[in-house]
Amino acid sequence: MTKQDNILIIGAGLCGSLLALRLAQRGYKVEVYESRPDLRTTDISAGRSINLALSDRGFKALRLCGVEEKAREICIPMYGRLMHDKEGNTFASNYSGRENEYINSISRGDLNGILLTEAEKHENVNIHFNSKCTSVDIENTVAHFKSYSTKEEFSIDADVIFGTDGAGSALRKSYYLEKKFLFSYSQNYLTHGYKELEIPADKNGKHQISDGHLHIWPRGEYMLIALPNMDGSFTVTLFLSYDEGEYNFKNLTSEEKITAFFEEQFPDALKLIPSIKDEFFNNPTGALGTVKCSPWMYQNKTILMGDAAHAIVPFYGQGMNASFEDVTVFDEILNQDLDSWEAVFKTYQNSRKEDTDAIADLAIDNFHEMKDHVANPVFKEKRKLEMTLEKMFPNEYFSKYSMVTFNEDIPYAEAMKKGRAQDKALLNMVADNDLENISDLKSVLKRVQEETNEILQEDKIAGL
Amino acid sequence: MTKQDNILIIGAGLCGSLLALRLAQRGYKVEVYESRPDLRTTDISAGRSINLALSDRGFKALRLCGVEEKAREICIPMYGRLMHDKEGNTFASNYSGRENEYINSISRGDLNGILLTEAEKHENVNIHFNSKCTSVDIENTVAHFKSYSTKEEFSIDADVIFGTDGAGSALRKSYYLEKKFLFSYSQNYLTHGYKELEIPADKNGKHQISDGHLHIWPRGEYMLIALPNMDGSFTVTLFLSYDEGEYNFKNLTSEEKITAFFEEQFPDALKLIPSIKDEFFNNPTGALGTVKCSPWMYQNKTILMGDAAHAIVPFYGQGMNASFEDVTVFDEILNQDLDSWEAVFKTYQNSRKEDTDAIADLAIDNFHEMKDHVANPVFKEKRKLEMTLEKMFPNEYFSKYSMVTFNEDIPYAEAMKKGRAQDKALLNMVADNDLENISDLKSVLKRVQEETNEILQEDKIAGL
Numbered sequence: 042m043t044k045q046d047n048i049l050i051i052g053a054g055l056c057g058s059l060l061a062l063r064l065a066q067r068g069y070k071v072e073v074y075e076s077r078p079d080l081r082t083t084d085i086s087a088g089r090s091i092n093l094a095l096s097d098r099g100f101k102a103l104r105l106c107g108v109e110e111k112a113r114e115i116c117i118p119m120y121g122r123l124m125h126d127k128e129g130n131t132f133a134s135n136y137s138g139r140e141n142e143y144i145n146s147i148s149r150g151d152l153n154g155i156l157l158t159e160a161e162k163h164e165n166v167n168i169h170f171n172s173k174c175t176s177v178d179i180e181n182t183v184a185h186f187k188s189y190s191t192k193e194e195f196s197i198d199a200d201v202i203f204g205t206d207g208a209g210s211a212l213r214k215s216y217y218l219e220k221k222f223l224f225s226y227s228q229n230y231l232t233h234g235y236k237e238l239e240i241p242a243d244k245n246g247k248h249q250i251s252d253g254h255l256h257i258w259p260r261g262e263y264m265l266i267a268l269p270n271m272d273g274s275f276t277v278t279l280f281l282s283y284d285e286g287e288y289n290f291k292n293l294t295s296e297e298k299i300t301a302f303f304e305e306q307f308p309d310a311l312k313l314i315p316s317i318k319d320e321f322f323n324n325p326t327g328a329l330g331t332v333k334c335s336p337w338m339y340q341n342k343t344i345l346m347g348d349a350a351h352a353i354v355p356f357y358g359q360g361m362n363a364s365f366e367d368v369t370v371f372d373e374i375l376n377q378d379l380d381s382w383e384a385v386f387k388t389y390q391n392s393r394k395e396d397t398d399a400i401a402d403l404a405i406d407n408f409h410e411m412k413d414h415v416a417n418p419v420f421k422e423k424r425k426l427e428m429t430l431e432k433m434f435p436n437e438y439f440s441k442y443s444m445v446t447f448n449e450d451i452p453y454a455e456a457m458k459k460g461r462a463q464d465k466a467l468l469n470m471v472a473d474n475d476l477e478n479i480s481d482l483k484s485v486l487k488r489v490q491e492e493t494n495e496i497l498q499e500d501k502i503a504g505l
Numbered sequence: 506m507t508k509q510d511n512i513l514i515i516g517a518g519l520c521g522s523l524l525a526l527r528l529a530q531r532g533y534k535v536e537v538y539e540s541r542p543d544l545r546t547t548d549i550s551a552g553r554s555i556n557l558a559l560s561d562r563g564f565k566a567l568r569l570c571g572v573e574e575k576a577r578e579i580c581i582p583m584y585g586r587l588m589h590d591k592e593g594n595t596f597a598s599n600y601s602g603r604e605n606e607y608i609n610s611i612s613r614g615d616l617n618g619i620l621l622t623e624a625e626k627h628e629n630v631n632i633h634f635n636s637k638c639t640s641v642d643i644e645n646t647v648a649h650f651k652s653y654s655t656k657e658e659f660s661i662d663a664d665v666i667f668g669t670d671g672a673g674s675a676l677r678k679s680y681y682l683e684k685k686f687l688f689s690y691s692q693n694y695l696t697h698g699y700k701e702l703e704i705p706a707d708k709n710g711k712h713q714i715s716d717g718h719l720h721i722w723p724r725g726e727y728m729l730i731a732l733p734n735m736d737g738s739f740t741v742t743l744f745l746s747y748d749e750g751e752y753n754f755k756n757l758t759s760e761e762k763i764t765a766f767f768e769e770q771f772p773d774a775l776k777l778i779p780s781i782k783d784e785f786f787n788n789p790t791g792a793l794g795t796v797k798c799s800p801w802m803y804q805n806k807t808i809l810m811g812d813a814a815h816a817i818v819p820f821y822g823q824g825m826n827a828s829f830e831d832v833t834v835f836d837e838i839l840n841q842d843l844d845s846w847e848a849v850f851k852t853y854q855n856s857r858k859e860d861t862d863a864i865a866d867l868a869i870d871n872f873h874e875m876k877d878h879v880a881n882p883v884f885k886e887k888r889k890l891e892m893t894l895e896k897m898f899p900n901e902y903f904s905k906y907s908m909v910t911f912n913e914d915i916p917y918a919e920a921m922k923k924g925r926a927q928d929k930a931l932l933n934m935v936a937d938n939d940l941e942n943i944s945d946l947k948s949v950l951k952r953v954q955e956e957t958n959e960i961l962q963e964d965k966i967a968g969l
């Protein structure tokens with residue numbers, strides 16, 4: 042492995058463009074091929090995932106690559122969830138009891154544009170758009186493409202290929218179809234799909250509801266969420282079953298039905314979404330899938346990164362952060378000066394896989410938490426207690442959410458293990474009224490820590 | 506749905522042949538196509554899975570179809586595990602504290618032959634061999650085949666298609682590739698593969714080691730097991746990592762290395778396997794995969810059953826039993842007289858899926874239990890206690906193993922949930938010496954039940 046190797050990156054989305062930037066900074070020669078047109082000059086959003094949540098793991102990677110500040114300029118801080126009930130009442134639930142811990146709504150397109158521009162400043166990087174990868178000959182490290190501009194097919198022969206081509210990765214599909222090795226692979230869909238809608242800015246270009254929150258309308262079977270955009274609008278997402286329950290994507294077939302559904306379930310939101318009919322019928326219904334696979338690598342030739350290796354559902358706001366963290370971890374492995382790409386790839390996967398598996402599972406847990414549990418009294422009391430503990434003991438207590446979102450040096454797998462045990466301890470203590478007679482908070486903290494450790498210890502023995 | 510429907514079953518293995526028999530008994534017209542030659546007239550074992558464990562869930566299905574007694578005639582009872590340590594010492598661990606609870610070693614080929622013969626007694630069943638399904642047009646319920654006899658390709662147009670074509674199912678692959686619906690799918694391989702070897706009968710045609718046990722040589726990183734055959738031989742299976750650890754399939758490349766490995770780890774077994782070199786180099790190395798997917802069905806047209814829907818690893822001895830139980834459950838759904846195949850398929854999957862997911866997970870747990878935990882002192886003490894409880898309280902105490910293996914009316918998912926909680930309670934009580942001061946067994950039982958219920962309750966609250 043040398044700096045003269047011809048590196049091919051398939052996909053210039055968030056992960057691919059950050060990876061290209063970082064490899065260029067380290068002196069590698071990088072060619073990037075992207076299926077879509079250049080999003081800096083063409084609007085290609087098509088009603089999908091317009092904004093995303095950026096938090097500390099993402100910032101760590103952006104910092105590594107020197108683009109943190111540029112990203113912060115287009116961030117809108119969200120300090121907590123704002124829940125809306127059917128009567129239009131709201132209640133807030135902070136993400137953290139510590140000040141300065143918040144997540145950020147950011148435009149996917151704008152952030153991707155920043156990364157492309159930064160990458161292209163390096164003369165050892167070339168980015169080619171409108172080039173769709175159709176398959177990869179993994180043995181010979183040759184990627185086959187079709188140009189959307191010229192309609193012609195062409196092939197690129199590289200020394201090393203990085204597949205950062207997203208959840209529908211062509212490189213991953215080639216792993217599956219070529220059967221050169223035992224490829225563990227899973228694609229799992231939730232019963233729900235999603236549809237994006239919009240709350241426009243008011244006539245003064247301002248946000249019509251709080252821009253400091255992620256809004257949630259939790260209804261058990263379905264939910265609506267909204268994240269603010271810099272132009273005063275909100276991107277609203279409806280999560281709804283494809284074909285189960287009273288209301289679903291299959292039976293909401295007329296304007297009357299949609300309006301009746303929203304009037305019953307989301308009356309306050311309905312008033313703010315003027316184009317609901319057009320948006321509901323014209324925007325695509327997106328699927329919510331989780332992809333896990335192993336191995337990510339083939340010898341010293343190819344590797345999957347980002348969503349191509351581990352696509353997750355959006356409910357923890359960690360999809361982009363996890364993909365950016367891939368770059369951080371990969372960069373740390375490169376610092377070890379291993380002697381081959383194969384050793385780098387293997388070390389990277391060994392260090393990274395359990396963490397991306399963990400965030401995938403946590404994201405599915407949060408689907409149920411957001412649409413359902415946030416309205417549960419026991420859950421609400423538990424979250425209130427956690428906020429108090431974080432506020433009073435900012436260096437000693439960290440909720441699962443805090444460990445995942447604001448503590449970029451705790452690996453996801455550790456955050457999951459400890460966070461789940463802590464949640465279990467807290468929920469059971471709250472449900473049993475165990476803490477009612479403990480008046481001083483220091484004793485409460487001690488009790489929570491003891492119970493959490495006991496749960497971890499019992500789980501360990503049960504797993505022998 | 507009528508008795509006049511043309512039913513096509515792809516695959517005449519254990520599940521397909523039992524399903525054909527049952528559907529024929531119910532009066533349906535069934536055509537069965539099988540890729541292999543007729544195993545009653547051709548030896549096609551090729552060193553793979555010669556014998557299997559048959560237990561109560563399997564017997565229940567065989568009973569339903571009137572073939573239980575024929576199967577029992579070729580069964581060899583195994584009453585427990587017999588563990589072999591490196592010094593050649595052995596210790597036994599029963600499968601149950603109740604009498605008459607045991608598993609059975611049975612020849613896959615002989616049992617399959619019985620089922621084929623029984624099915625063919627019905628004039629509404631035709632079985633075609635040497636016909637390999639290559640793909641299925643699921644929209645038009647047309648299956649494409651290649652004949653291994655004539656080398657020609659042909660197609661069968663049916664009203665309903667059952668895919669019982671095993672872990673590598675062509676019907677399932679068509680679901681994946683046709684992309685007509687969101688298909689959740691996973692194939693996951695263990696790091697270990699397997700190789701079959703043989704302990705031949707002695708010169709009098711007798712078994713050289715106990716024929717009343719399933720033998721295990723647990724070594725943590727690898728293990729050897731042996732199941733008795735009716736001819737006095739044992740089928741021995743080595744489970745070993747593909748490429749990790751000191752010994753693995755990749756580096757055991759010479760007779761010297763294999764002999765050295767067995768001499769160090771399995772000296773008593775080595776003495777009994779005279780053809781180890783030939784067998785090791787000539788028998789294939791099998792992969793250990795788990796397949797889960799959903800949906801199993803497409804409209805009123807096609808459905809997956811058996812390994813095609815849920816292939817599992819062999820460590821709980823439940824692969825065949827789970828596939829046979831599919832037929833039991835499907836038959837119960839047919840008894841409901843639903844009005845379409847679609848309703849039957851949907852009801853079947855809704856009732857069955859969580860149970861096949863559960864046995865898949867339990868089978869992976871048992872891989873670690875068999876190669877590793879069975880030699881652990883805490884685990885051994887726990888199993889000893891369970892045997893005592895089952896013996897003293899045969900109607901009150903059921904270990905996880907008993908619930909899974911001998912209690913065919915407890916669904917797998919329930920057995921897993923309750924069994925895991927009970928294991929956790931027991932292991933922690935044994936590890937903490939909690940039971941030392943309780944002398945009467947009735948109190949021990951009560952304590953175990955209380956702890957188990959508390960764990961179940963705490964898990965429930967943690968999941969809200």
